[in-house]
Each structure stands twice: as C-alpha cells, then as structure tokens.
Amino acid sequence: MEPKVLTGEHFINGDEACAEGAIAAGCTFFGAYPITPATEVAERMAERLPDQGGTFIQMEDEIAAITSILGAAWTGAKSMTATSGPGFSLMMETVGLAVVTETPCVVVNVQRGGPSTGLPTMGAQGDMMQARWGSHGDYEIIAIAPSSPQEMFDLTIEAFNLSEKYRVPVFIMSDEVVGHMSEKVVIPKASKIKTVSRPRPSGRKDRFKPYQPGPNGVPPMATIGEGYNVHVTGLTHDEQGYPVMSVDTQKEMMTRLIGKIRNNLDDIIRTESYLLDDADIVIVSYGVSARTSYTAVEQLRGMGIRAGLFRLITVWPFPEKQIRELATRVKGFVTVEINMGQICREVERCAGSKVPSYLVGHTGGTVITPDAVIQLIKEVF
Amino acid sequence: MAIAKRQPKSTSAPLSPDPKHPLEDLIRMERIPHIWCPGCGVGTVFSACLSAIQQTGIDYRKFSMVSGIGCSGRGAGYVRLDSFHTTHGRAIPFATGIKMADPSLNVIVFSGDGDLFAIGGNHFIHAARRNMDITVICVNNFIYGMTGGQVAATTPHMAKSSTTPFGNPDSPFNLPLLAIASGATYVARWTMIHSRDLTLAFEEAIGHRGFSFIEVLSPCPINYTRRNKIKTMDMVRQFHNNTIIKNHANPSELDIDFQKGVVLGKFMDIDKPTPDEILAKLRNQ
Amino acid sequence: MKYWREPLDTGEIDVVRGKVYIIKDRCKGCGYCIEFCPREVLAFSKEFNKKGYHPPMLVKSDGCLNCHYCELLCPEFAIYTVADEGEAGPNPVASATENQKSRLKA
Structure with a gap:
C-alpha cells in the first residue's frame, strides 16, 4: 500500500x-x-x-x-x-x-x-x-x-x-x-500538513437543528447514520432544514449563507505581493498568467519602470479591500488574464475613477507573453 | 452506542386509549399534512415504503432516503430519516454517492416518473447497469403533477396534458423493460391499490443486494384523471380490476394498456455482485 | 372476505377483531378506505373535518377484522386498526346480516 x-x-x-x-x-x-x-x-x-x-x-x-x-x-x-x-x-x-x-x-x-x-x-x-x-x-x-x-x-x-x-x-x-x-x-x-474537518454537532439528537449556525456563521454538520435524522433540501429552509416558502426565511437563510463568507474575508482571502511597496503600476494576475506577470515585472524593473505584482491566490471572494487600498497610492492597474476581461472588471470596479485600469487579455489557447504586458504598460503609462 | 432495533409493526401497536398511527415514528409529524392532493396515490406509496422499512427490522439509522423534484420528490421531506431532497433528476447519483461512500447504509430513492425517467433517465440506466445497491421507487402518475400536468415520458399515447392538449403524439416508456435492459437485478411493478404486495416488494427490494426498481402506478386526480375525464376512483378500480399478476412475465409485454390488462408482479430477481462489494474486495487484495 | 360460498367450518373459528381509529382532521376525503374495505365497515360521515372534508365513520362496529388494508391505503396516515383484545366476537361471516349471507351464498 x-x-x-x-x-x-x-x-x-x-x-x-x-x-x-x-x-x-x-x-x-x-x-x-x-x-x-x-x-x-x-x-x-x-x-x-x-x-x-x-x-x-x-x-x-x-x-x-x-x-x-x-x-x-x-x-x-x-x-x-x-x-x-x-x-x-x-x-x-x-x-x-x-x-x-x-x-x-x-x-x-x-x-x-x-x-x-x-x-x-x-x-x-x-x-x-x-x-x-x-x-x-x-x-x-x-x-x-x-x-x-x-x-x-x-x-x-x-x-x-x-x-x-x-x-x-x-x-x-x-x-x-x-x-x-x-x-x-x-x-x-x-x-x-494542516487539515481541517467540518464542525460536528454535539448534544441532544432530537433537538438538533441542522442549520443553526455556530460562532462563525457555519452550522455543525451531522453525518448520515448518526441518528440526527437531518432533512436536507435545495428549497429555501429554516434552521430545522424544513422548506419554508417565505420572504423572511429566504432573507434569513441567504443573509447567513452570504455572510459566512463576507464576514470572514480576512480568514479566507490569500494574495501575494511582489515589489508592490514602491510600485506605480500594479499588475493584477492569477494562475498561469501570474507567471507571465512575474517575468514582466522583473523586466520592467530592469527598464526602470516601477511595476509590482498583486497575485490573486483567492480569486473569489475578490480581495476588494486590498485593491481599493492600492488604488489610493498607485498610478494604475493592469490585469493580465487569458480571457477578454473578467477579473479586470472587478479591478476596475474597485479602483473606481481614481486610477486607470487596463487589460492584457487573450482569447485563449496560449499563455500571454511578458512582452505583451510590457508593451501595453509602455504605451499607456 | 447501540439503540434497540425497532420492533416489526405486528408487535409495535400498543393498545392504549389513544394509540398512535403505527407509522408515526417514521414520519416528521410536524410537517403533516403533506402537500399531496386529495386522492393522490403518492401518500399511499409512501406509507407502504415506511411500512416496509419498519418490517425489515433494520435500525432506522441505517436508512437514508433521497428524492428528486416533483410531487413524489417531496417524500424525503416527510420521512424521519436522514433524508435528501436534491435537484431535479439527480436523486440517483446523490444516492450513488451515499452508497459508495458508506456501503453499510440502505439507500432508498423515492421519486416520480418525470424526475427519474425524463430529466434523470441517464442516471437511472447507468445505476441499473452498475447494479448499484440502491432501491429506486418510482411513483408513476403518468404526468408532471407539480408543475400543472404537462406530458411526461410515461403519459399514455394520445392522453391529454396541458402541453399535449390534442393528445400525446408520443409513446410512453415501458419502465420494467427499460430497467431490465439496463441491468437492474430486481424489477417489479405494482399499483398503489396493491399496497400489501407493494409493501412486501419494497421490503424485498430493500433486502435485495443490487439495483432494485419498483414502478408503482398511481393516480394524479388533479392533473391527469380530471383532464382526461376519468374519475379518479374509476382509475383506482382499474388498478384493481384490469390488472394481471404475472411474475416473470415477458418484459416486452409490460406496456401499460388497461384495455388488455396491465401486468403486475416481480419480473426480475437475480444475484449479481455490486460495485461496493467489488471495490471492497479490490481494497483487500 | 367476500366468499363465493361460506366455508364449512365458519361457525367454529374465532376470528381476530380489529378496532378502527380514525384521525378525522387528517382526512382529505379520498374515500379509498371506504371503497376498498373488504368488510365494508366504513362510510362517509355527514360531518366536516377542519379541512372541510367528510371523514369516514365506522358503520359496522363489529365488522373490522384488523386486516390493516385501510391503514395501508390511506394516503394521509388518518386511519389505522389495532387488534381488539376484548371479547372475541362471533365469527363475522356467521353473524353477517341475512342480506349479506344471501349474497355470500349466491
């Protein structure tokens, strides 16, 4: 074995x-x-x-x-x-x-x-x-x-x-x-290797409510066969897990489902910064395109252009706070991704009208070259 | 941590001034009344399923019920077991995940004809092919009931529905034939009025090692019988009078035609290894 | 229970009796228990339950043989029978009304 x-x-x-x-x-x-x-x-x-x-x-x-x-x-x-x-x-x-x-x-x-x-x-x-x-x-x-x-x-x-x-x-x-x-x-x-397991219920099985949230908004999860007799449905449900077709139940359920992510952003979001401290131009990228962007930053620095890389390890939830903070102190953003502008839109949204935001995109099938990134930056900044 | 096994029904009804309905320990009573219309057969089939679970004498914790979407799909919401109301057509793959991850569980899929054989048809034939050790109960009411009576893959030829107002141009599935051709190792058909045979069939199917399938004919008073100008009670009487019990009948003769008589019974019951058993063997090698 | 002819030993056999429990307010009036009771012990009542249906009522108080068929058929868990452990009554076939008897013998 x-x-x-x-x-x-x-x-x-x-x-x-x-x-x-x-x-x-x-x-x-x-x-x-x-x-x-x-x-x-x-x-x-x-x-x-x-x-x-x-x-x-x-x-x-x-x-x-x-x-x-x-x-x-x-x-x-x-x-x-x-x-x-x-x-x-x-x-x-x-x-x-x-x-x-x-x-x-x-x-x-x-x-x-x-x-x-x-x-x-x-x-x-x-x-x-x-x-x-x-x-x-x-x-x-x-x-x-x-x-x-x-x-x-x-x-x-x-x-x-x-x-x-x-x-x-x-x-x-x-x-x-x-x-x-x-x-x-x-x-x-x-x-x-650090591994995490789901929160587990304790206490009386007949009083267990499968969707009663724990401290961070996440309810403990029972396992089939333990005797909790959970009912799990895709319908809007109350804390007992039973379907309830009402505006109030929908609001309560949705607020918690969205909240358990939005209220824990600092715990969830991971990003990486490379030469950002003194950067004028921030390249935002992720996945394979971040490798392109890394090389582009190095080459731009060699040319005396103060570029830095903000790499999204967590793409969703989007690190809005971090982009907004960067927007207060840089000249602009360049998003590098192999699509015609998806995460770029998020960056634009967070940068607002304070600083310009550009896309180095591609319709797919190949990686973006560092040259394409450098060329755009030389043109627009 | 062991709890006492539930007694079979015959000994579990205490004679007190106000005894409970014998199925109450398996029903989420706080959710009753259920949504099924007056005269709908789903409640009867559901009740037979619960009786069968009781009669197996197996610890309730070793059961799980999975439903898809539709009237019958609400079954999982009323049973006091670990129960799952999934997306439309996907009860079988959900059940497959449960069974393969924990083969000690008895997994029952309780759903309807639209869910299991139109949107979920692909999953059905593949679970049957694999001989996945689950029990699939199909309440066949010949129509999409919950959405208001649209034509289904089981609606009789030329029957009226809200989307075939001039009659259904298509022919319905012969479900036992489909199940047998796909590799199901236990196949039976009953009607809701044959609730004693039905309960026994469910019990047998739960005990069966491998993919078991039971089609249960059932009336939809609001969206099928009324639109087709049939009295619901007449349809149920047809279930009683125009059916023939013929075990191991030729599967190709199992089309539903009340004029010539609908064949009921057990059509397949064979032994064949199941995927979880095979995997367990491979692990031990 | 509807015999073509009366068995020869009818009078000698003690038959199980059932007590019928009807949870009126659960009933949705489908009538299956009434229609398919082999002993025909049920009928629609005149009263309305809280849902507005006519629940069944027992019309032959000693007719039930505890076969559970109404219980199995009822889609609403509204009717069930338990063994009546009181006095074992006379055989229901033997005590059937003349009318029924003649039908049974026919």
Whole structure:
C-alpha cells in the first residue's frame, strides 16, 4: 500500500499534484467524468484512492459526478470532482445545491479555451466569472487559482480546509497549462500538513437543528447514520432544514449563507505581493498568467519602470479591500488574464475613477507573453 | 452506542386509549399534512415504503432516503430519516454517492416518473447497469403533477396534458423493460391499490443486494384523471380490476394498456455482485 | 372476505377483531378506505373535518377484522386498526346480516 502522503520531491504535472493534494487533505471520495485537460486528476485518484480506503467512481456525466460527491459528503467523506469548461457548465445547477445545503466539496476546473467545445487541449482562464456566478440565484463561494504544480498540491489542501471550515463548495480554478506542466513538487511530511474537518454537532439528537449556525456563521454538520435524522433540501429552509416558502426565511437563510463568507474575508482571502511597496503600476494576475506577470515585472524593473505584482491566490471572494487600498497610492492597474476581461472588471470596479485600469487579455489557447504586458504598460503609462 | 432495533409493526401497536398511527415514528409529524392532493396515490406509496422499512427490522439509522423534484420528490421531506431532497433528476447519483461512500447504509430513492425517467433517465440506466445497491421507487402518475400536468415520458399515447392538449403524439416508456435492459437485478411493478404486495416488494427490494426498481402506478386526480375525464376512483378500480399478476412475465409485454390488462408482479430477481462489494474486495487484495 | 360460498367450518373459528381509529382532521376525503374495505365497515360521515372534508365513520362496529388494508391505503396516515383484545366476537361471516349471507351464498 502506498502511503497517504507521498512525502518527498516529485516531478509531476499539476493535475497529478492536485490529486496528491486531495489525498493528503483527507479526500476519500472522487466522482469523475473524463474531460481534457482534467482527466489526469481522475486517473491519479482512480489509482491512488482504493489503497487509502477511499472510493473512486466514474459517473455517467459531470452532473452525476458532482451530485455523487455531495451524497458522499453527507456520509462524512471529504469529496472532490475535477472537470473543465463543458463539464463545469453542466455542474452549475448542483453547485447551487451544494451552496444552499452547505455541503463541503471541492471542484477542480482545469480551464481550456471556450466557449462550447472550444480548445480542449489548450489553456485559458475564461471560466472565472462562471465560477462566481454560474449557478442561478445569489450566493457566495470560494475560488482559488494555483500558478504551479506545487500550488496545485498546496492549494488543493487549502481548498479542502476552507470547504470544510465554511461548508461551502470551493473551486480550484486551474488551467490547462498549469494542469499539464510538470515541475518539482515538494510534498511535506504528513505531520506537517494542516487539515481541517467540518464542525460536528454535539448534544441532544432530537433537538438538533441542522442549520443553526455556530460562532462563525457555519452550522455543525451531522453525518448520515448518526441518528440526527437531518432533512436536507435545495428549497429555501429554516434552521430545522424544513422548506419554508417565505420572504423572511429566504432573507434569513441567504443573509447567513452570504455572510459566512463576507464576514470572514480576512480568514479566507490569500494574495501575494511582489515589489508592490514602491510600485506605480500594479499588475493584477492569477494562475498561469501570474507567471507571465512575474517575468514582466522583473523586466520592467530592469527598464526602470516601477511595476509590482498583486497575485490573486483567492480569486473569489475578490480581495476588494486590498485593491481599493492600492488604488489610493498607485498610478494604475493592469490585469493580465487569458480571457477578454473578467477579473479586470472587478479591478476596475474597485479602483473606481481614481486610477486607470487596463487589460492584457487573450482569447485563449496560449499563455500571454511578458512582452505583451510590457508593451501595453509602455504605451499607456 | 447501540439503540434497540425497532420492533416489526405486528408487535409495535400498543393498545392504549389513544394509540398512535403505527407509522408515526417514521414520519416528521410536524410537517403533516403533506402537500399531496386529495386522492393522490403518492401518500399511499409512501406509507407502504415506511411500512416496509419498519418490517425489515433494520435500525432506522441505517436508512437514508433521497428524492428528486416533483410531487413524489417531496417524500424525503416527510420521512424521519436522514433524508435528501436534491435537484431535479439527480436523486440517483446523490444516492450513488451515499452508497459508495458508506456501503453499510440502505439507500432508498423515492421519486416520480418525470424526475427519474425524463430529466434523470441517464442516471437511472447507468445505476441499473452498475447494479448499484440502491432501491429506486418510482411513483408513476403518468404526468408532471407539480408543475400543472404537462406530458411526461410515461403519459399514455394520445392522453391529454396541458402541453399535449390534442393528445400525446408520443409513446410512453415501458419502465420494467427499460430497467431490465439496463441491468437492474430486481424489477417489479405494482399499483398503489396493491399496497400489501407493494409493501412486501419494497421490503424485498430493500433486502435485495443490487439495483432494485419498483414502478408503482398511481393516480394524479388533479392533473391527469380530471383532464382526461376519468374519475379518479374509476382509475383506482382499474388498478384493481384490469390488472394481471404475472411474475416473470415477458418484459416486452409490460406496456401499460388497461384495455388488455396491465401486468403486475416481480419480473426480475437475480444475484449479481455490486460495485461496493467489488471495490471492497479490490481494497483487500 | 367476500366468499363465493361460506366455508364449512365458519361457525367454529374465532376470528381476530380489529378496532378502527380514525384521525378525522387528517382526512382529505379520498374515500379509498371506504371503497376498498373488504368488510365494508366504513362510510362517509355527514360531518366536516377542519379541512372541510367528510371523514369516514365506522358503520359496522363489529365488522373490522384488523386486516390493516385501510391503514395501508390511506394516503394521509388518518386511519389505522389495532387488534381488539376484548371479547372475541362471533365469527363475522356467521353473524353477517341475512342480506349479506344471501349474497355470500349466491
């Protein structure tokens, strides 16, 4: 039996590192459906999970894949699925179910060029807004964007921890380049890996209210078979979990669901700053494009232009406060992403009219070059 | 931590001045009355399902009920078990996740024909193919009841619905044939009026190792019988009078035609390994 | 319970008796219990329950044989029977009305 945590140095691709991160985080259930360029996550899980006492199942479509992981989550398992754009679209309705039933789960989207079948084997970052708003209704989720195979490992653990802590679906918004790129991945000792498990109920089972919030707005979660007799529904429900079709119940439920994310932004949001202290121009980027941006910053500095990088590790919830603060002291923002302006709109919104905001975008299929970033900055600043 | 197993129904009704309805320990009584209309058969089927759960004598904590969307889909909301009311058509993959993650549970999918066979049809055939060890109960009322009587994949040919005002041009599924062709290892059909056979079938299906499917014919008084100018009681009498019990009948002869007689009974009951068993074996190797 | 002909040992057999409990306010008046009771012990009452339906009432107080069929059929959990452990009554077939008897013998 292979150990749960493959401590040591590995040369593996991002998808494989993601699978290893999941196993290290305690994931014991994976619902799969093959899709390029995310299939390697499923393949690695199929090989590794049974050895760990876990369950891998390939379902009949992505809807079934995500639905199965919600079912598994209620048996106490930490569960995950991985997909790309077309599958992500199919999963959207169930994302809403996960949000409203507060079912922890991790959904990996190894993004490829879209829309529709698009560019299956080529990367893009065009699903960022879909991750935020793809399911109907109003809600909050968490999405994080790894920039390297190492981060595919580290941030998958982080995704599970956040998902368990806040009982919310967490998206790993990777892309084909990071998913298929092989690099050194250092896996620490199991004892050095911090894992979080969902809050659990205690006290009298007959008085348990499955949606009565705990201190941070998150209710403790019962497991099937414990005798709590929970009822879980996608309908608007009260603290008992029973459907109540009323404006007041909707307001109470939604306020808490949104609040448990919005009131804990400092705990959830992770960003990285590179040469920002004295920067005039802030490049905002995430995922593979952050690598482009990093090189661009170095080259711009070589040219005497004071550029810095603000990298979004957490894309959703969006680090509004940080962007607003930067807007008070810089000359402008440049967002670098492989789409025609998604996160750029968020940056613009937060920067307001104080400073200009520009996009270095691409329709997908390739990474953005540092030259494109440098060229734009030279033109506009 | 063990709790006493519930007694089978025959010994559980105490004779006191005001005994409780024998199913009350399995019903979320605070949610009664349920939403089902007067004359709707879903309540009867639900009741048979609860009786079957009682009669297995299995610890209630080892059960979970999953429903999709629709009138029958409200079943999960009334049963005092760990119960899940999921999205439209997705009860089976949700149940699959539960069963595969914790094979010690008895997972019952209680849902309707529209949910299981139109929007959820793909999940049904695949769960049957895998011989997933779950029990799928389909209350077939021939129509989309909750949304106001639209044509379903089970609506009889030329029957009227709100979206086929001149008659349904399509033909309905033969559900037991579909289930058997897909690989289900226990398949039965009853009507809500055959509630004794139905209860026994549910009990048998829960005990069955593998994918079990029971179709239950049931009237929809508001959206099917009324629109088609059938008296609900007449339809239920048809269930009684124009049905033939024929176990192991030829599945291709199981189309629903009350003129020639609808065949009821158990059509398939075979043994075949289930995915959770196979996985457990692989883990031990 | 509707026999084509009366069994020969009818008079010798003690038959289980049932007591019918009707939770009137749960009833939605579908009439299934009335229609399908094999002993025809129920009928619609004239009274309204709080939902506005006519719940069933017992019209043959010693007719129930505790077969639970009404209980199984009722979609509302509004009717059930329990074994009547009081005095075992006479065999219901033997004590059936003349009218019923003649029908049974027909």
